[in-house]
Amino acid sequence: MSKLQALKIAFFSVGKPHEPYIKIGVDQFTKRIGHYYPIQWQLIAPAKATDPAQIKKMEAPLILKAIQPTDVLILLEETGKMLSAPGVAKLIQKYGNQSAQRLVFLIGGAYGVSDEIKQRAQFTWSLSELVFPHMLVRLILTEQVYRACSILANEKYHHE
Numbered sequence: 001m002s003k004l005q006a007l008k009i010a011f012f013s014v015g016k017p018h019e020p021y022i023k024i025g026v027d028q029f030t031k032r033i034g035h036y037y038p039i040q041w042q043l044i045a046p047a048k049a050t051d052p053a054q055i056k057k058m059e060a061p062l063i064l065k066a067i068q069p070t071d072v073l074i075l076l077e078e079t080g081k082m083l084s085a086p087g088v089a090k091l092i093q094k095y096g097n098q099s100a101q102r103l104v105f106l107i108g109g110a111y112g113v114s115d116e117i118k119q120r121a122q123f124t125w126s127l128s129e130l131v132f133p134h135m136l137v138r139l140i141l142t143e144q145v146y147r148a149c150s151i152l153a154n155e156k157y158h159h160e
Contacts, residue, residue, distance in 0.1 A: 044066060
């Protein structure tokens with residue numbers, strides 16, 4: 001577990017600040033994750049344009065600027081691989097065991113992310129076949145990462 005303890009977790013999201021009803025839950029799960037790993041949230045302002053391709057192109061440098069070369073990027077994307085809660089725990093453990101310094105979970109903008117960002121990602125994860133508002137994805141993501149942390153710590157939050 002020593003390599004995992006050196007791991008830092010970051011959540012990046014392109015979008016507006018959390019709505020109050022979402023902020024409460026996100027803050028609660030972020031605090032809980034903080035008992036296991038150093039954690040940070042970074043919101044990236046969405047690009048102001050009308051063309052989806054142009055928006056993704058404008059957002060890419062902002063995202064890349066926030067990501068360090070040594071970061072492991074987990075992209076949340078509807079075309080990604082679905083994971084069970086134990087699968088998320090294994091993913092975190094995998095990169096921790098590979099001595100990753102920081103695991104960055106990225107929620108892209110309203111139109112997704114550019115191919116450049118997709119290529120930078122080490123793993124692409126889909127939460128569901130359903131489509132959720134970005135702010136709700138933030139809440140689901142933090143809860144699922146907390147659940148994975150509790151699985152790795154062999155705690156009782158997750159019931160199999």
